[in-house]
Amino acid sequence: MNRSRLLVVEDDDGTARSLAAGLAAEGFDVRTAATGDQADASLAARTGSSTSASPAASSATADLVILDWMLPGLDGITLLRRLRARGQRIPVLLLTARDSVDDRVLGLEAGADDYLAKPFAFAELLARVRALLRRTTAPRQPWQHAVADLALNLETRLVTRAGHTVDLTPREFDLLSYLAIHQGEAVSRDQLAREVWREHNRATPIDNVIDVHIARLRRKIDDPHSQKLLHTIRGLGYMLRAPSSAPATPPGNPES
Structure with missing residues (x-):
């Protein structure tokens, strides 16, 4: 049956x-x-x-x-x-x-x-x-995303960089996975508030909360490595991209 x-x-x-x-x-x-x-x-x-x-x-x-x-x-x-x-x-x-x-x-x-x-x-x-x-009945690998040597498995919620496990909180994983799905794109704070924090028509901005979580992600996935993957695109938001990928940002929006 x-x-x-x-x-x-x-x-x-x-x-x-x-x-x-x-x-x-x-x-x-x-x-x-x-x-x-x-x-x-x-x-x-x-x-x-x-x-x-x-x-x-x-x-x-x-x-x-x-x-x-x-x-x-x-x-x-x-x-x-x-x-x-x-x-x-x-x-x-x-x-x-x-x-x-x-x-x-x-x-x-x-x-x-x-x-x-x-x-x-x-x-x-x-x-x-x-x-x-x-x-969709053919066998499939678990949903995975890779950005350079950073790998995420959306089903097991396992994150590794350069083969080493990265321990993330549930919110940090949700944030990183959303950025990975949209890798190479600048993602705004408003977009993250809606889709990761699920804050709709928010009366009080949560920009500072988002910034704190971004800083924590940087410490965990970027600080131990020379190649940086998580970038701030001034005036637009944040972007996760491989070092060899050119950022898709308009002129006048430098990144850090």
Whole structure:
């Protein structure tokens, strides 16, 4: 029996129940989420990047997400972009009543692996789910990122530099992994506040908190080595890059 794990993110209770029942009858292990925020907490827990996930969410995993576009709070497109920004490659089938060519392009460019317009036949949804799962059944190495001699494993949360283990706090790992996913790009403090600290519409800036964590990272990953990987791009933020990589910064924004 196929026990692939599916997460159905749908705010309409009737639709969610119908999909869950139909997919469960086909042998899938199905969980549901009624909002984008609930789904985000569950999926972020896969890489330990959620700071507020409940115990139930932290045990949840999914092999594929069936994601409605129009959701209360965090909408489907925003959630999709957040998953990809975290480096999560989980297949996503996007469901929506918006079926114009422009909407389809927007959904696919945001990171969807497939797109199904409402109303749809359950048989077609099932066929698309199975097709997406077939693409991802080949054995894969754990998610890894490498910047010069710095290596991160996003599943085991192991960090090494020049073959030596680097001990990081959970927050330091989340910060470093986000910079590694965006290596070669200048990442702003606002971006880090949203995606690492999960601070939205913050009334009190946390720039100093971010700067302190950056300083700690430098001491751990750069200070013992002659080649520096973590750079401050003045006026833009921070960048993690290999020494041989040219920084992608506009003129007039020196780095340190």
